[in-house]
Amino acid sequence: MGRPKGALEWRGSTLLHRTAALLHRTVGGPVLVVAAPGQELPALPAAVEVVADPVEGLGPMRGLATGLAALDGRAPAAFVCSTDLPFLHPALVRRVLRGFADPDADVVLPVARGYRQPLAAGYRTALAPLIEKLLAEGDLRPGMLFRHCRVTQLDDDTLLADPDLARLDPALDSLVNVNEPDDYAAALARPEPEVVVERFGALASGGQRGPRTVRAASLGAAAAAVGIALDRHVVAAVNGDQMTRDPHLPLVAGDTVAFLSADAGG
Amino acid sequence: MPAGGYFGKALVVDIGDRAATSAPLALADAVLRAYLGGVGLGTWLLHRLAPAGVDPLAPPAPLAFVFSPLVGTPLTTSAKFAVVAKSPLTGLLTDALASSRFAIAGKLTGHDAIVVRGRAAQLSVLLVDGDGARLEAAPELAGLSAAEAEAAVRERFGRGWQTAAIGPAGERRVRYATISHDGRHAGRGGLGAVLGAKNIKAVLVRASTRVAIADQQAVLAAAKDLRERSFGPATAKYRELGTLANLLAFNAVSTLPTRNFTAATFDGAHRLAAEELHELRGVARNSCASCSIGCEHIYSRKGGGQQRMEYENVFALGPLCGVSDPDDVFAASARCDELGLDTISAGGTIAWAMECAERGLIDAPWLRFGDGAALLRALDMIGSREPGLGELLAQGSRRAAATVGGASIDCAPQVKGLELPGYEPRTLQAMALGLAVNARGADHNRSGAYEADLSGEHDRLNGGAAQVVAAVGTEDRAAVMDSMILCKFLRGVFDEPFAEWAALLRPVTGWDVDAAELRATARRIVLAKRVFNQREGATAADDTLPRRMLETPLELGSGRVAALTADRLRAMVAGYYAERGLDQEGRPSREAEAALLLGG
Numbered sequence: 001m002g003r004p005k006g007a008l009e010w011r012g013s014t015l016l017h018r019t020a021a022l023l024h025r026t027v028g029g030p031v032l033v034v035a036a037p038g039q040e041l042p043a044l045p046a047a048v049e050v051v052a053d054p055v056e057g058l059g060p061m062r063g064l065a066t067g068l069a070a071l072d073g074r075a076p077a078a079f080v081c082s083t084d085l086p087f088l089h090p091a092l093v094r095r096v097l098r099g100f101a102d103p104d105a106d107v108v109l110p111v112a113r114g115y116r117q118p119l120a121a122g123y124r125t126a127l128a129p130l131i132e133k134l135l136a137e138g139d140l141r142p143g144m145l146f147r148h149c150r151v152t153q154l155d156d157d158t159l160l161a162d163p164d165l166a167r168l169d170p171a172l173d174s175l176v177n178v179n180e181p182d183d184y185a186a187a188l189a190r191p192e193p194e195v196v197v198e199r200f201g202a203l204a205s206g207g208q209r210g211p212r213t214v215r216a217a218s219l220g221a222a223a224a225a226v227g228i229a230l231d232r233h234v235v236a237a238v239n240g241d242q243m244t245r246d247p248h249l250p251l252v253a254g255d256t257v258a259f260l261s262a263d264a265g266g
Numbered sequence: 267m268p269a270g271g272y273f274g275k276a277l278v279v280d281i282g283d284r285a286a287t288s289a290p291l292a293l294a295d296a297v298l299r300a301y302l303g304g305v306g307l308g309t310w311l312l313h314r315l316a317p318a319g320v321d322p323l324a325p326p327a328p329l330a331f332v333f334s335p336l337v338g339t340p341l342t343t344s345a346k347f348a349v350v351a352k353s354p355l356t357g358l359l360t361d362a363l364a365s366s367r368f369a370i371a372g373k374l375t376g377h378d379a380i381v382v383r384g385r386a387a388q389l390s391v392l393l394v395d396g397d398g399a400r401l402e403a404a405p406e407l408a409g410l411s412a413a414e415a416e417a418a419v420r421e422r423f424g425r426g427w428q429t430a431a432i433g434p435a436g437e438r439r440v441r442y443a444t445i446s447h448d449g450r451h452a453g454r455g456g457l458g459a460v461l462g463a464k465n466i467k468a469v470l471v472r473a474s475t476r477v478a479i480a481d482q483q484a485v486l487a488a489a490k491d492l493r494e495r496s497f498g499p500a501t502a503k504y505r506e507l508g509t510l511a512n513l514l515a516f517n518a519v520s521t522l523p524t525r526n527f528t529a530a531t532f533d534g535a536h537r538l539a540a541e542e543l544h545e546l547r548g549v550a551r552n553s554c555a556s557c558s559i560g561c562e563h564i565y566s567r568k569g570g571g572q573q574r575m576e577y578e579n580v581f582a583l584g585p586l587c588g589v590s591d592p593d594d595v596f597a598a599s600a601r602c603d604e605l606g607l608d609t610i611s612a613g614g615t616i617a618w619a620m621e622c623a624e625r626g627l628i629d630a631p632w633l634r635f636g637d638g639a640a641l642l643r644a645l646d647m648i649g650s651r652e653p654g655l656g657e658l659l660a661q662g663s664r665r666a667a668a669t670v671g672g673a674s675i676d677c678a679p680q681v682k683g684l685e686l687p688g689y690e691p692r693t694l695q696a697m698a699l700g701l702a703v704n705a706r707g708a709d710h711n712r713s714g715a716y717e718a719d720l721s722g723e724h725d726r727l728n729g730g731a732a733q734v735v736a737a738v739g740t741e742d743r744a745a746v747m748d749s750m751i752l753c754k755f756l757r758g759v760f761d762e763p764f765a766e767w768a769a770l771l772r773p774v775t776g777w778d779v780d781a782a783e784l785r786a787t788a789r790r791i792v793l794a795k796r797v798f799n800q801r802e803g804a805t806a807a808d809d810t811l812p813r814r815m816l817e818t819p820l821e822l823g824s825g826r827v828a829a830l831t832a833d834r835l836r837a838m839v840a841g842y843y844a845e846r847g848l849d850q851e852g853r854p855s856r857e858a859e860a861a862l863l864l865g866g
Contacts, residue, residue, distance in 0.1 A: 025824075028727070028728070028826055028827070047725070090824075090825070094825055164825075198518065200511070200514050200515040200518060200541070201503050201506075201507055201511035201512075201514075201515055201540070201541070202502040202503045202505075202506045202507060202511065204541055205506050205507075209541050233499045233500060233502075233758070235720060235721065235722045236722075237518065237519040238824070239822070239823050239824035239825075240518060240519050240520040240531070240822050240823040240824055241519075241520075241727075241822055241823075241824035241826055242722075242725065242726060242727070243519065243719070243720050243721065243722040243726060244722040245722045246722070256823075258515065258518040258519060260515040260518070260519070261502070261503040261511065261515070262720070262721065262722075262758075263500060263501075263503055263717075263757075263758045
């Protein structure tokens with residue numbers, strides 16, 4: 001691509017910001033970005049933490065070990081992904097993480113769209129020492145890790161048996177990555193996702209009541225689509241979850257955005 | 267010479283069998299400056315005048331009507347008064363605000379507060395003006411609603427008097443009875459029962475004097491500026507739809523307590539929404555005296571009549587009881603007004619009883635979630651203290667659960683005995699802390715920590731250190747607003763609240779008060795309430811939430827789960843104690859307590 005993929009512009013922010021913010025709105029626990037030594041990163045959501053790899057050039061296994069070790073004691077398992085998944089959907093993340101309901105699963109690995117997807121998969125954080133050992137022995141490929149632990153594979157049919165995923169990401173576009181400039185251009189050319197926007201209270205006066213469907217890849221775009229300024233008097237919630245007025249919060253197909261008055265007194 | 271806006275004295279009225287005597291209690295400038303008025307000064311008065319351990323319904327228990335330096339000025343929303351007493355519901359300090367002309371007339375009797383003690387031999391009214399206090403027997407008022415009693419005393423004593431009255435629930439000492447003036451209630455904590463226990467149906471006040479203001483021109487200029495700002499976007503919600511605008515929004519963000527806190531969304535919410543009712547039933551908008559916001563929205567009732575509806579009464583008598591028919595909720599709200607019942611405690615207690623009945627813990631098979639007729643029947647039983655269920659529920663959910671036993675206390679929606687308002691603690695975890703530690707009990711007016719939860723600046727599902735700071739901050743701001751007094755619906759217009767409030771107080775009082783002093787005042791008031799409660803037996807064990815909130819997570823529409831564990835709440839409470847300079851048991855140091863000026 002000629003430059004770090006994480007820094008590629010994406011709907012007003014960057015691919016890295018979009019990925020990190022999407023994971024932050026999806027999971028209850030910490031979100032970590034693993035950076036190469038000295039790597040400059042584009043802006044990230046405030047709650048996202050950054051840890052640096054101790055050495056450069058050892059590939060994704062090195063980052064995996066660093067990230068899982070940093071989560072030791074804070075989360076039993078993690079969804080791990082690359083930064084170049086512009087259509088990653090929370091429904092896929094949740095489906096993968098549900099694989100850890102099986103206490104015997106060390107790795108929950110999608111095998112979909114014709115490939116194994118080790119960079120859109122779930123890993124037990126307790127695997128960090130094993131990965132360090134493999135790295136020390138010169139095994140830098142994820143496939144080596146899978147030989148030493150219990151892997152639950154999720155093929156296309158298994159993934160799409162999840163009704164939420166089947167409804168919200170039926171083509172499993174969550175696993176589409178951008179490796180070449182043409183991939184990136186094609187991704188950008190896709191229409192923004194359809195989301196439902198609803199205004200409440202004083203924001204709904206003047207005949208603005210009721211849900212509206214708009215195309216918007218971010219909260220800012222959704223607000224603009226319905227003529228709302230995200231100032232201090234307005235907050236929003238996506239799917240009834242966290243309150244925010246972050247215009248860069250990524251939206252995905254099936255989201256419902258509520259805009260309401262910031263003053264909740266009464 | 268007292269500071270501007272003050273008379274420098276309270277009137278302490280002792281009611282005997284057939285007569286009342288009164289005497290002034292001097293209020294030193296240092297005390298007024300330390301506690302301002304309203305809730306703050308009321309707390310100081312309770313420390314001074316309430317015997318330790320007093321039964322709130324016994325004659326020696328004082329009930330204070332407290333005014334403030336801003337009352338009577340042209341500053342918008344300042345026509346408010348506090349009523350402060352030891353609560354028969356919680357056994358701790360309670361303070362409630364109401365508004366309008368009673369505040370102005372009461373202050374212009376020439377007193378910064380009127381404190382009532384004793385008990386009359388028969389149902390009476392108390393009249394206070396510049397000549398002091400007098401008692402008049404009024405047995406003919408028995409059983410009247412507060413509004414009817416106000417009309418009757420106006421007929422009997424003339425239009426020059428402003429009246430605060432109780433309904434039948436107060437006469438019967440229902441532990442969450444209200445005191446009301448002109449349809450607005452000092453609602454929380456059972457103040458109506460305290461007045462009823464004194465055999466006082468109504469307190470009448472008549473303006474007899476003027477109060478000096480330090481710099482009249484500066485006050486007029488400040489009032490003009492504040493009035494203009496009160497028309498801005500920060501108050502649009504209140505003007506356009508009123509507090510009921512919360513209902514549909516809270517439902518959308520999973521924080522609308524439903525069916526006794528077993529859910530945080532309600533499938534019938536749209537039927538009760540302000541947006542819907544405004545179009546179909548809205549008939550008028552009203553405001554308190556001296557208010558430019560006008561938050562009160564009046565709706566027509568099927569079959570005739572009108573009803574003022576607020577978020578809290580609709581939440582408590584609607585979703586919390588599973589009732590979605592607006593006419594049922596209108597009727598229940600009207601019934602609470604007639605009886606003089608706090609709608610939050612009434613709804614919370616009945617919702618708890620509905621759950622107990624459905625689980626077989628209470629023998630009332632007719633009492634079911636969603637049944638509007640059952641809701642009305644239960645309210646009538648409470649108002650009349652009907653033997654059995656009415657008597658049980660008139661005690662509030664905590665006492666009732668103690669009688670019913672079993673695990674019923676775990677789902678009693680109360681903190682310190684006060685029923686929870688319409689803010690789900692599991693999805694608003696700064697508010698969870700505010701509800702747990704507040705002196706009044708589960709309360710949204712003395713702790714507005716939901717502001718932080720809904721601001722978008724904090725993780726509302728994961729309470730921690732940031733939520734502690736936010737909860738302390740909103741509690742402090744409320745302490746000053748409730749003591750100055752200004753309506754909290756104005757709070758969004760202030761960018762630097764303590765500095766701007768000091769700028770309002772300076773021309774009224776003549777004091778050189780600044781933001782730092784008001785911050786210290788806030789902390790003093792909060793601490794003084796806590797010290798009063800500890801004197802009355804409160805401990806750190808009271809700073810918690812019902813077990814249901816701590817053991818049963820809620821699933822959100824997003825797929826995430828909202829869980830508030832006992833450990834997380836304990837950690838936040840410990841952080842709150844540290845932030846307030848309290849020890850691990852929530853107690854202040856001797857030095858801090860001595861600095862409260864509680865001795866005078």
